[in-house]
Amino acid sequence: MPHDLKHKRIWVAGHNGMVGSSLMRRFAKDHIKPLTVDRASLDLRNSADVDQWMSIHRPEIIILCAAKVGGIGANSTYPADFLYDNLMIEANVIHAAHKYDVEKLLLLGSSCIYPKLAEQPIKEDALLSGYLEPTNEAYAIAKIAGIKMCQMYRRQYGCNFISAMPCNLYGIGDTYDPENSHVIPAMIMKFEDAKRQGKSHIEFWGTGTPLREFLNVDDLTEGLICILEHYNEEMPINVGSGQEINMSDLAHMMADISGFKGEITFNSKKPDGTPRKVLNNCKVNNLGWFPKIELKEGLEVAYKDYLTRI
Numbered sequence: 008m009p010h011d012l013k014h015k016r017i018w019v020a021g022h023n024g025m026v027g028s029s030l031m032r033r034f035a036k037d038h039i040k041p042l043t044v045d046r047a048s049l050d051l052r053n054s055a056d057v058d059q060w061m062s063i064h065r066p067e068i069i070i071l072c073a074a075k076v077g078g079i080g081a082n083s084t085y086p087a088d089f090l091y092d093n094l095m096i097e098a099n100v101i102h103a104a105h106k107y108d109v110e111k112l113l114l115l116g117s118s119c120i121y122p123k124l125a126e127q128p129i130k131e132d133a134l135l136s137g138y139l140e141p142t143n144e145a146y147a148i149a150k151i152a153g154i155k156m157c158q159m160y161r162r163q164y165g166c167n168f169i170s171a172m173p174c175n176l177y178g179i180g181d182t183y184d185p186e187n188s189h190v191i192p193a194m195i196m197k198f199e200d201a202k203r204q205g206k207s208h209i210e211f212w213g214t215g216t217p218l219r220e221f222l223n224v225d226d227l228t229e230g231l232i233c234i235l236e237h238y239n240e241e242m243p244i245n246v247g248s249g250q251e252i253n254m255s256d257l258a259h260m261m262a263d264i265s266g267f268k269g270e271i272t273f274n275s276k277k278p279d280g281t282p283r284k285v286l287n288n289c290k291v292n293n294l295g296w297f298p299k300i301e302l303k304e305g306l307e308v309a310y311k312d313y314l315t316r317i
Contacts, residue, residue, distance in 0.1 A: 011236075012039070012068065012232070012235060012236065013037070013039065015067045015068050015110070016042055016064070016065065016066045016067045016068070017034070017039065017041040017042065017066065017067070017068045017069075017070065018041060018042040018043070018064070018066035018068070018069045018070070019031060019034075019041045019042070019043060019070050019072070020051065020069060020070065020071045020072065020073040020100060021071070021072040021073030021074065022041070022043040022045075023045060023046075024072060024073065024074075024076075024180070024182075025176065025178060025179070025180040025181050025182065025224050026072040026115060026176065026224055026227065026228070026231075027070075027072050027073070028179075028180040029178065029179065029180065029224045029225050029227070029228040030070060030072070030228050030231065031043075032225075032228075033225075033228045033229070033232065041070075042064055042066050044060060051073055051095070051096040051099055051100060052091075052092060052095035052096060052099065053095075053099070054095075054098075054099045054102075054103075057099040057100060057103050058099075058103050058106070061103040061104070061106070061107045062107065065107055066109060067109060067110045067111075068109065068110055068111050068112070068113075068235070069100065069104055069109055069111075069112040069113070070112075070113050070115070070231065070235070071096075071097070071100050071101075071112060071113065071114045071115060071153075072115040073096055073100075074092075074093055074096060074115070074150075075088060075089055075092040075093055075096075075146075076146070076182070076189075077089070077184075077187035077188070077189070078187060078188055078189045078190060078193060079142045079143065079212070079278060079280055080186060080187065081186060081187035082142055082143040082144075082145065082146055083142055083278075084186075086144070086145035087145070089143075089145040089146045089149065090145040090146070090148060090149050092149075093146060093149035093150065093153070094149045094152055094153075097114065097149065097150075097152065097153035097156060098152075098156065100112075101114070101153065101156045101157060101160060101168065102156075102160075104166070104168065105160050105164055105166050105168075109166075110167060111167045111168070111169070111235065112157065112166070112167070112168040112169070113169055113170070113171060113231065113234065113235055114153050114154065114157050114168070114169070114170040114171070115170075115171055115173065115231070116150040116153065116154060116170050116171065116172045116173075116243060117146070117147070117150055117172060117173065118172055118173065118174045118175070118220075118245070118247070118284055118286055119139075119140060119143045119146060119147045119150070119281075119284075120134060120139075120147050120150050120151050120154065120172060120243075121133050121134060121172075121284075122135075122136055122137030122138055122139060123137065123138055123139060123140040123141075123281050123282075124137055124138070124282075125137060127283055127284075127285055128249075128285045128286055128287035128288075129245070129284070129285065129286050129287055130245075130287045131172070131242050131243050131244065131245055131287075131290065132242070134151070134154070134243065135151070140280055140281045142278055142280050143280075153170065154170045154243050156168075157169060157170050157241075158241050161241055162241075167239055169234070169238055169239065169240065169241075169243075169244070170243040170244070171230070171231060171234050171243065171244050171245075171246050172243045172244065172245050172246065172286070173222060173227050173230075173245075173246045173247065174219075174220040174221065174222050174245075174246070174247035174248065174284070174285070174286050175189065175190070175191075175219050175220060175221045175222070175284075176189075176221070176222055176223075176224050176227060177189070177191040177192070177221055177222075177223065177224065177305065177306070177309055178223045178224035178225060178305060178308070178309050178312075179224065179225070179308065179309065179312045180224070180312070181224075181309060181312075181313075183195070183196055183313060183317055190219070190254070190257070191221065191257075191261075191306070191309065192309075192313070194211070194257070194258060194261045195261065195265070195309065195310055195313050196313075197209055197211075198261055198262060198265035198267045199265060199310075199313065199314070201267055201269065202265060202266060202267055206269060207269040207270060208269050208270045208271075208272065209258075209262075209267070209269060209270070209271050209272075210271075210272050210273070210274050211254065211258055211271070211272075211273050211274070212273070212274055212277035212278065212279075213254060213273055213274070213275065213277055213278060213279035213280070214254075214273055214275045214279055215253060215254045215255030215258070215273040216253055216254070216255070216279070216282070217253065217254055217279045217280060217281065217282050217283065217284075218251045218252070218253050218282070218283040218284070218285065219251065219252060219253075219254070219257070219284060219285075220247045220248055220249070220250060220251055220284065220285040220286060221248060221250075221252070221257075221302055221305075222246065222247055222248045222298060223248075223298070223300040223305040225300065226248070226298040226299060226300050227246055229296060229299075230246040230291055230296045230298075231246070233291070233294050233295060233296040234246070234291065234294065234296075237294045237295075238290075238291075238294060244290050244291055245286040245287060245288050245290065245291060246286075246288065246291050246296075247285065247286035247288045248288075248298045248302070249285070249286070249288050249298075250302065251283075251285050252302065254273070255271075255273065258271050259271065260302070260303060260306065261306060261310075264303070264306055264307055264310050265310060
């Protein structure tokens with residue numbers, strides 16, 4: 008039976024982030040007003056505070072998309088922070104969800120949980136079958152721990168806790184930080200900065216050859232709603248577009264969108280990360296979900312969002 012989300016107390020943990028804000032827009036269309044609390048009012052790394060908040064508000068469904076996130080540079084520079092913050096957030100919220108009898112919890116993970124050299128497209132059962140990509144190892148380990156917590160609380164206590172693993176995300180509400188952004192917002196910032204300063208050359212990290220799968224955050228949100236309503240299994244479930252693009256082609260696509268006419272080069276002395284990463288999305292497709300937003304269309308909207316907000 009589908010899980011009915013209407014008339015439920017839904018807590019979107021991390022509602023101000025890119026995924027959380029997309030979920031909030033989606034729920035507003037259905038006249039659903041989720042529970043929210045900002046970071047200044049509740050530090051999810053503090054177990055006592057999380058316990059107290061949960062005891063008062065008693066959510067019935069939790070979508071746990073709160074996390075410390077960043078690109079290769081941030082993950083390499085602050086690995087202890089990425090490991091500690093994400094472990095604490097997951098442990099506190101998942102344990103409190105069990106303690107206060109939450110009907111269903113959905114943990115949002117990341118495709119970086121899978122081994123660096125996993126067979127492609129990556130199936131969910133590839134988890135823990137090989138070595139992780141070193142540049143985001145700390146974040147991946149934290150997310151794997153969250154997945155395992157959901158599984159173990161399900162096994163020991165019968166909790167309906169599930170986890171979804173999206174591919175690389177982008178879209179409205181993305182984080183734009185010169186040091187900590189993911190690849191698409193980093194590219195958007197670089198191209199806009201180059202245009203404003205009249206630069207004739209842009210350099211990116213790596214060789215330009217790694218293949219990546221990108222999903223618009225609003226497509227992800229539709230996938231998460233579908234998963235909440237229809238998925239109740241222990242194994243994580245992938246959510247991706249199924250479409251790949253290499254970093255060089257992505258950069259040139261972004262140059263076209265931005266109007267940048269200069270030279271684009273890649274610095275092979277900088278890390279590439281995983282050579283290829285595309286998800287096997289059969290499980291979520293079998294639930295009836297498929298992405299609708301084409302990459303170039305989504306990038307154009309994301310670029311306009313950046314210009315409007317920043």
